[in-house]
Amino acid sequence: MEPEIVTVVSLTCYGGVNEIGGNKVLLEDGEVRLFFDFGLPFAHRSRYYEEYLNPRASWGLLDLLEVGLLPPLNGIYRQDLTLPDLWDRFSSSPHYRELHIDGVLLSHAHLDHSGYISFLDRDIPVYTTAMTSVMAKAIQDSAKGDFEKEVCYAIPKEDKKGARAAIRYNKAAAQQRPFRVLDCGAWSGELGHFWEDTPGRRSLEACPLETAVSIGPLPLRCFPVDHSIPGATALAVATGRGWVVYTGDLRLHGGRGQQTEAFIHQAAQLRPVILICEGTSVDDETCPVTEDGVYSNALKAIREAKGLVIADFGPRNVERLLTFRRIAQEIGRYLVVTAKDAYLLRAMHYLDPEVPDMGGDPVIRVYQELKADHDHWEQDILARFRDKLVKAEEVGRCQDDHILCFSFFDINELPSIRPQEGSLYLYSSSEPHNEEQRLDFYRLHQWLEHFRMRGIGLPREELGWKVPQAEQGLHASGHATGPELLKLIKEINPEILIPIHTENPGYFATNLEGTGIRVHLPRYGEQITLP
Ligand SMILES: [Zn+2]
Numbered sequence: 310m311e312p313e314i315v316t317v318v319s320l321t322c323y324g325g326v327n328e329i330g331g332n333k334v335l336l337e338d339g340e341v342r343l344f345f346d347f348g349l350p351f352a353h354r355s356r357y358y359e360e361y362l363n364p365r366a367s368w369g370l371l372d373l374l375e376v377g378l379l380p381p382l383n384g385i386y387r388q389d390l391t392l393p394d395l396w397d398r399f400s401s402s403p404h405y406r407e408l409h410i411d412g413v414l415l416s417h418a419h420l421d422h423s424g425y426i427s428f429l430d431r432d433i434p435v436y437t438t439a440m441t442s443v444m445a446k447a448i449q450d451s452a453k454g455d456f457e458k459e460v461c462y463a464i465p466k467e468d469k470k471g472a473r474a475a476i477r478y479n480k481a482a483a484q485q486r487p488f489r490v491l492d493c494g495a496w497s498g499e500l501g502h503f504w505e506d507t508p509g510r511r512s513l514e515a516c517p518l519e520t521a522v523s524i525g526p527l528p529l530r531c532f533p534v535d536h537s538i539p540g541a542t543a544l545a546v547a548t549g550r551g552w553v554v555y556t557g558d559l560r561l562h563g564g565r566g567q568q569t570e571a572f573i574h575q576a577a578q579l580r581p582v583i584l585i586c587e588g589t590s591v592d593d594e595t596c597p598v599t600e601d602g603v604y605s606n607a608l609k610a611i612r613e614a615k616g617l618v619i620a621d622f623g624p625r626n627v628e629r630l631l632t633f634r635r636i637a638q639e640i641g642r643y644l645v646v647t648a649k650d651a652y653l654l655r656a657m658h659y660l661d662p663e664v665p666d667m668g669g670d671p672v673i674r675v676y677q678e679l680k681a682d683h684d685h686w687e688q689d690i691l692a693r694f695r696d697k698l699v700k701a702e703e704v705g706r707c708q709d710d711h712i713l714c715f716s717f718f719d720i721n722e723l724p725s726i727r728p729q730e731g732s733l734y735l736y737s738s739s740e741p742h743n744e745e746q747r748l749d750f751y752r753l754h755q756w757l758e759h760f761r762m763r764g765i766g767l768p769r770e771e772l773g774w775k776v777p778q779a780e781q782g783l784h785a786s787g788h789a790t791g792p793e794l795l796k797l798i799k800e801i802n803p804e805i806l807i808p809i810h811t812e813n814p815g816y817f818a819t820n821l822e823g824t825g826i827r828v829h830l831p832r833y834g835e836q837i838t839l840p
Contacts, residue, residue: 318550318839320583322831323380323404325809328352329589329742330421332810333380334555335410338548341525342410343436345544345555345585349424349457354378355743366456367472368392370428374399379428380834381405386428389466390456390473404834412436412489412524416557417541418444418625420458426486427459434487436521438531439496440540440660442488443504444625447656450508451649451686461486462513478511485513489521491531492542493660500659508686530579532572535565537787538625539657539664543572550839551582554801558587558810560789562597564628569789569797576801582839584803588811591791598785600632606782607735608636610765616732617708618642619715619762622784623738627657627664629785630714633737634665634672637712643674645699645713648690651675655693667694674699676713679725701725708732717749720756728760736766737784741774750774795820804840805829 316339325332331350336343357376358364364372369390373379379386381399384407399405413429415437416422423445426435435442446461454464454475462485466473485505496518505515523529530545536558545554554576561569576584598606611618622629630650637644646654654673657664665673677691677698691698704711705726715722734757741747750768757764766783768774776783789797798806798821805827808814818828829837 316549318548318553320553320585320807320831320837320839321834322807322809323382323834324348324350326831326833327812327814329810329812330419331425332416332422333425334585334809335408336546336548336553338527338546338550341527342408343524343546344410344413346416346422346557347413347424347426347429348422349420350378351421352743355745359745364457366466367474369466369473370395371398373425373428379425382408384408385410385430385433387430387463389463390428392473414524414529414544414546414555415441416544416555417441417536417538418448418460419538419558420460422557423460424457427457427463429486431463431484431486434489434521436489436491436524436529436544438492438533438540438542439490439518440657441542442490442518443500443656443660444538444540444653445488446504447653448625451652451684461488462507464511478509482512482514483507483509485516487516488518490518491521491529491544492533493520497659500656503656503659508684508689510685530575532568532575533565534559534569534572535563535567536560537563537623537628537785539627539661543576545576545579545581548582548839551804552579553583553585553839554579554581554803555585556587556797558589558787560597560785560787561793562599562785562789563787564600573797573800581801581803583805583807584798584801585807585809586794586798586817587788588791588794588808588814588816589788590786591794591811591813591816593786593788593790594792595790597790597793598782600628600785602782603629603737603785604632604635607633607737608639610735610783611636611642611712611733612640614733614763615709616729617704617726617762618712618733618735619728620712621716621734621736621738622714624716625653626738626787627654629737630654631664633712633714638672642710642712643699644672645674645676645704645711647676647714647719648678648687650714651690651694651697652686655690667697673697674711676700676704676722678722717753720753723756723760728762730761732760732762734762734764734767735783736764736768736776739784739786740768740776747774791816791820798826799824802826807831807837
């Protein structure tokens with residue numbers, strides 16, 4: 310008799326271990342290897358870098374490997390970012406290995422999950438939802454060129470006097486990564502055109518969107534879930550040892566909570582051997598504010614407001630943007646979005662009819678910044694929505710007619726708008742996580758004081774950077790609470806739980822004791838072999 314060949318199936322976490330974000334979970338099943346997400350670890354990065362101190366693009370991958378932002382895995386990264394002696398330096402590091410992978414399964418377009426796909430070899434396919442694909446492109450199109458944010462397409466680099474430098478735009482096209490769509494089989498010609506076109510001067514070597522149901526011989530499943538960005542999905546892979554399920558980031562209290570419920574139900578039916586589960590908000594045990602709650606609380610605050618209203622919510626939180634659109638319509642104000650938001654909404658509308666058609670929407674207008682030169686993507690938006698544009702002067706003249714969707718980083722527009730005294734700044738996003746973000750709040754308070762604006766929902770230093778009790782309910786978090794996650798895990802009932810994307814993985818070990826679910830707290834780079 311032939312001896313039975315037993316293939317080893319294993320998981321290795323190279324990010325998201327005892328930290329929120331930066332998920333990079335390697336799954337190996339015989340010859341098939343893939344990552345769940347390949348994110349930018351913001352907290353880790355901010356221990357070494359800040360706004361004006363960044364990894365040096367001219368040294369390619371060096372700085373990122375040196376401080377451990379990227380794992381030393383020789384064979385998965387872009388050749389054009391690899392200096393000749395790079396691997397000599399890292400071949401003795403404890404986690405060094407040679408590795409080839411067949412793809413990345415991407416849960417959603419937040420950079421702490423997607424960002425460092427930028428450094429992966431251009432030929433490695435990204436398996437995700439159609440919406441995440443489109444958002445990744447729109448986000449990159451409208452961003453300043455930054456080698457840490459080349460998720461959708463890579464700008465080829467060459468050697469210039471020993472440094473890595475972008476090849477001139479007229480000499481080399483940007484190279485699009487192969488995106489494999491897991492959740493939808495058909496898209497419009499307009500979407501195809503958007504996908505294969507680039508707004509800049511550099512042309513795009515396009516890689517058309519294709520659908521996929523497996524990676525090599527391994528079947529894949531995706532389950533759309535509710536999170537603070539559209540297109541988010543949980544993922545599952547059928548390995549030789551059973552199903553491995555990955556939650557990505559999720560919640561139950563947003564507008565699409567029923568999708569997360571459906572995921573829980575379907576994942577349970579797979580009887581997974583492993584569940585890799587996020588734990589961002591495990592320490593939050595209170596009943597979460599819902600998106601509908603945000604709507605009614607913000608509506609009340611804005612209805613009473615005099616003068617200008619500024620709504621500040623997280624970037625790409627399109628659900629929140631649509632919540633403020635509803636409010637604007639209800640009280641008869643225009644909702645003014647930035648050109649960047651307009652670019653994103655336009656792309657998303659191709660896939661999701663619930664996202665308003667910018668051209669025909671009576672409520673949304675586009676803020677036109679005063680600039681001598683606009684980037685190509687911006688020119689495109691300004692031309693396309695010519696009759697929707699509004700400038701600072703007009704907002705300043707008719708302050709009662711507008712809700713401006715601005716973040717802190719747009720606050721320097723205020724001198725040309727000159728908000729009248731008592732205008733409202735409504736903060737609808739998360740509390741600061743680090744010193745840098747706290748500094749931004751000092752500055753924001755300074756601006757509001759300068760224009761005598763009224764802030765609401767703002768975290769305050771004297772409250773330990775919490776939002777005053779009376780002003781809570783203007784933000785719904787993107788993550789499920791501890792008790793909700795425990796319920797989710799018990800319902801899915803995996804053999805083994807691996808907590809990730811959390812600063813408190815021990816929460817799961819403590820609270821799942823006696824349930825029969827084994828909790829494995831991962832260590833960075835430790836290979837976990839499936840039973
Ligand atoms: Zn997220």
